[in-house]
Amino acid sequence: MHHPFEAVDRKRRARWWRWITAATLLNTVVLSSIGSHLKTCAAPSQIVSYELAGTPEKAQAILDSWHNVLQYAYASLLVDFPYLILYSTAIGLACIWAGVILGERHWPGAALAIPLAWGQWLAAVLDATENASLLVMLGPAGPTQPWPAIAYWCAATKFLLVILGLLYAAYGLAVRIVARRKVVVD
Secondary structure (H helix, E strand, O other): OOOHHHHOOHHHHHHHHHHHHHHHHHHHHHHHHHHHHHOOOOOOOOHHHHHOOOOHHHHHHHHHHOOOOHHHHHHHHHHHHHHHHHHHHHHHHHHHHHHHHHHHOOOOOHHHHHHHHHHHHHHHHHHHHHHHHHHHHHOOOOOOOOHHHHHHHHHHHHHHHHHHHHHHHHHHHHHHHHHHHHHHHO
8 A cells, every 4th residue: 555645755745744734733723713712511622522512412502502603613614624634634744754764763563654644634534524514513404413423423533543643643753763862872
């Protein structure tokens, strides 16, 4: 199995990663600002509470708590569409980078880079599906099944894939730091 990022030379991949990560962080700030209006007792984790509601009753309780700020829910979901492209690409690039680091140093787990990088794009597809489900629930029909369940399973799987990708990238970074310190000490 191959990944398109493998065909990009290291310097270009690093440059892409820096720019895409900077854009991701900027988008994170925007989403955080929008999301701050959505924190209520029913939605303590803001839009994430809505993503993981799972049932029509929980989703409706969240929507009821947002009765004066629904425009922020719409805005958050719309801003999330470019965000899902950015974060999935940044983490995918980081996974490929970590796999190269692990492979060059003969550490375990190098073969996980490609599946985890692809997994980030799967996370983006799940995120888009989740967003579409959440937007449907914001519509006139409200949160009826199957939309809360679809949003829940897409969000839960997305979060798992993103966390695995981030942990893998952190593992690659740790190996790089350890290898550099070993060279300095020797």
